[in-house]
Amino acid sequence: MNNKEIPTVIPPPAVIPPPKEYQRFNVIERIQHVILFTTFLLLAFTGWPLKYPGVEYSKWWIEIWGGPETAGLIHRIAGIIMLLNFAWHVMYLAYRMLTGRMKFRMNTTIIPLPKDVMDLVKNIMYFVGIGKEKPKFGRFSYIHKFDYWAVFWGMGIIGLSGLFLTFPVQASYIFPAWSLNWIWDVVRIMHSDEALLAIVFILFWHFYNEHLKWDKFPMSMTWITGKISIDQMKHEHPLEYEVEFDEKKEDEK
Amino acid sequence: MVRVFALSFLWLFLLSLNYSANAEPISCLICHGAIKGKIQKDKDVVIDLHVDGEKYLASVHGMLNCTVCHKSFSVNPHQPARPGDVPGNIAALAEKLSHRAKIDPVAHAACIQCHEDIYKGWQHSIHGSNIIDKKKLDGPLCTDCHGSPHYITPKNTINSPVNRKNVVNTCAKCHDQKDIAEKYNYHTYIVERYYKSFHGKKYLLGHQNAPTCVNCHGYHDVRKWDDPLSPVAWENRMVTCGKCHEGATQKFVSSITHKPIDKDNPIPYYVRTGLIILLLSVFAFIVGHVFLEAYAEIRDRVLRKKKGGSS
Numbered sequence: 195m196n197n198k199e200i201p202t203v204i205p206p207p208a209v210i211p212p213p214k215e216y217q218r219f220n221v222i223e224r225i226q227h228v229i230l231f232t233t234f235l236l237l238a239f240t241g242w243p244l245k246y247p248g249v250e251y252s253k254w255w256i257e258i259w260g261g262p263e264t265a266g267l268i269h270r271i272a273g274i275i276m277l278l279n280f281a282w283h284v285m286y287l288a289y290r291m292l293t294g295r296m297k298f299r300m301n302t303t304i305i306p307l308p309k310d311v312m313d314l315v316k317n318i319m320y321f322v323g324i325g326k327e328k329p330k331f332g333r334f335s336y337i338h339k340f341d342y343w344a345v346f347w348g349m350g351i352i353g354l355s356g357l358f359l360t361f362p363v364q365a366s367y368i369f370p371a372w373s374l375n376w377i378w379d380v381v382r383i384m385h386s387d388e389a390l391l392a393i394v395f396i397l398f399w400h401f402y403n404e405h406l407k408w409d410k411f412p413m414s415m416t417w418i419t420g421k422i423s424i425d426q427m428k429h430e431h432p433l434e435y436e437v438e439f440d441e442k443k444e445d446e447k
Numbered sequence: 448m449v450r451v452f453a454l455s456f457l458w459l460f461l462l463s464l465n466y467s468a469n470a471e472p473i474s475c476l477i478c479h480g481a482i483k484g485k486i487q488k489d490k491d492v493v494i495d496l497h498v499d500g501e502k503y504l505a506s507v508h509g510m511l512n513c514t515v516c517h518k519s520f521s522v523n524p525h526q527p528a529r530p531g532d533v534p535g536n537i538a539a540l541a542e543k544l545s546h547r548a549k550i551d552p553v554a555h556a557a558c559i560q561c562h563e564d565i566y567k568g569w570q571h572s573i574h575g576s577n578i579i580d581k582k583k584l585d586g587p588l589c590t591d592c593h594g595s596p597h598y599i600t601p602k603n604t605i606n607s608p609v610n611r612k613n614v615v616n617t618c619a620k621c622h623d624q625k626d627i628a629e630k631y632n633y634h635t636y637i638v639e640r641y642y643k644s645f646h647g648k649k650y651l652l653g654h655q656n657a658p659t660c661v662n663c664h665g666y667h668d669v670r671k672w673d674d675p676l677s678p679v680a681w682e683n684r685m686v687t688c689g690k691c692h693e694g695a696t697q698k699f700v701s702s703i704t705h706k707p708i709d710k711d712n713p714i715p716y717y718v719r720t721g722l723i724i725l726l727l728s729v730f731a732f733i734v735g736h737v738f739l740e741a742y743a744e745i746r747d748r749v750l751r752k753k754k755g756g757s758s
Contacts, residue, residue, distance in 0.1 A: 243652055244645075244648050244649070244652065247642075247647075247648040247649075247651035247652045248642065248651055252651075252652060253652060253653060256652050256653070261653065261654075262649055262652040262653055262654035262655075262657075263654060263655065263656070266649075266654070317740075318736075318739065320743065321739040321740055321742065321743040322739065322743075323746075359645070362692060362699065363692050363693070363694050363695055363696065363699050366696060366698045366699035366702065367696070367698070369698070369702075371698060374698060374701050374702040375702070375704070375706075375712070376712060376714040376715050377702065378702050378703075379706075379708055379712065379714075379715035379718075380714060380715050380718050382644075382645065383708075383715060383718055383719045383722060384718070384722070387719070387722045387723065387726060388722065390726065391722075391725070391726045391729060394730060394733075395729065395733060398730075398733045398734055398737055399733045399736075399737070402737045402740075402741070403737075407740075407744070408744050408748065
């Protein structure tokens with residue numbers, strides 16, 4: 195056969211140049227993030243004056259948002275969009291898990307693990323000068339995980355109480371009769387106090403870790419491009435780098 | 448200024464006329480506009496003789512002669528009222544009000560000439576019955592909420608004490624007083640709690656649809672909540688709340704109270720305490736972590752000259 199006559203040339207193994215960048219977040223995740231922070235800012239700006247309505251600045255501030263009626267409308271619409279976005283995110287993750295596009299791996303998961311507590315202790319020890327080494331992080335450090343799950347907590351507490359406050363008559367259908375004496379106070383406290391917590395959390399935790407830090411200032415561009423440089427990845431997410439690149443090389447051997 | 452000149456001119460003009468029995472407001476104002484004094488009639492009764500003529504003429508009653516209400520003073524200079532000066536119904540009401548309205552009860556009673564329907568509502572209200580039936584000294588007369596009848600302006604004007612912007616403060620004059628609250632067994636925190644509720648917060652920010660006291664409790668014929676005629680009685684709440692909250696059910700309307708969040712109301716109290724503890728611990732943690740990390744970064748870069756920061 196002709197085939198035998200032609201010397202089979204085995205192509206040299208393609209030398210894949212190591213990529214310069216790594217796609218950390220895909221476009222859907224980035225869109226979800228943009229919707230999340232836009233609605234978050236709108237909610238914080240329009241909701242804040244209601245927490246301190248007696249202060250003169252609150253009246254001035256609420257006028258900027260078109261007065262209490264308009265600000266209230268913006269707040270409700272933004273809240274509903276935020277919750278829909280949240281539902282989209284959860285369904286998207288469930289879909290990716292169920293179809294096998296996303297796998298659970300110790301070093302890439304967002305789920306908190308015992309290692310995260312160890313990392314925290316190790317990191318604090320390093321900060322104060324007791325520890326010699328910083329912990330090595332995977333795809334998500336404990337800082338990221340805290341940031342992420344705080345939003346989940348907020349969605350549950352603030353989102354649910356916000357829905358009750360938006361639709362009080364409907365909410366009263368589902369509240370048991372014995373809870374009516376106190377449930378609305380609880381709902382109001384939950385919404386108001388946890389909103390304050392969320393705002394301060396974002397202001398300190400997220401802004402410091404993603405904007406103010408020495409090598410991030412004024413911000414990391416990952417939220418727009420979704421990409422992270424390989425150097426940065428090796429430095430900040432060494433365990434994820436091992437999973438994504440080193441392990442693959444081992445598979446090829 | 449033009450008005451002042453015009454008014455002075457008018458006064459001078461009227462000075463030239465004789466005092467008449469049926470006095471024009473202007474002729475009374477010649478003296479009462481100028482007098483700035485007060486008379487102590489009794490131990491706790493001080494009569495302010497001054498009437499600001501300009502403000503009076505601008506008020507809703509500005510077109511009325513003084514004697515329309517001050518019927519006892521139909522003769523000038525002031526003499527005791529003659530029989531027949533004060534119509535029977537006004538005299539009878541003045542008698543009922545005299546323990547409360549120590550200064551010219553006839554003038555207080557005279558409101559019913561024009562505002563009889565309102566009076567009928569008020570006399571059976573918790574406020575009116577306390578004065579008329581129970582002969583108590585507490586409870587507002589018309590002037591306590593509406594201000595001096597000489598200066599009443601329409602309720603949509605900003606200076607009116609019953610204007611939307613002022614009405615909560617007007618109610619609070621008594622309902623925020625500890626001694627009255629204790630005497631009648633309600634709580635001083637009602638106004639404070641209203642301001643902390645969503646209704647009150649929106650009201651403070653200037654929301655046009657936020658209810659004030661009167662939107663739920665009524666005003667002239669305001670009644671205690673256990674009176675079946677009160678708009679906040681259990682039987683009527685669904686209608687009252689339903690004005691804004693369409694489809695309000697029994698379960699919905701039973702949740703609104705002016706109860707404070709303290710140990711009498713333990714679940715919200717401990718939820719709030721718990722959330723405050725959570726809030727402060729998270730604050731302490733994140734602020735501490737951020738500052739420690741910032742310190743470590745500066746230390747590494749400046750003092751140890753390390754390349755690359757932390758994670």
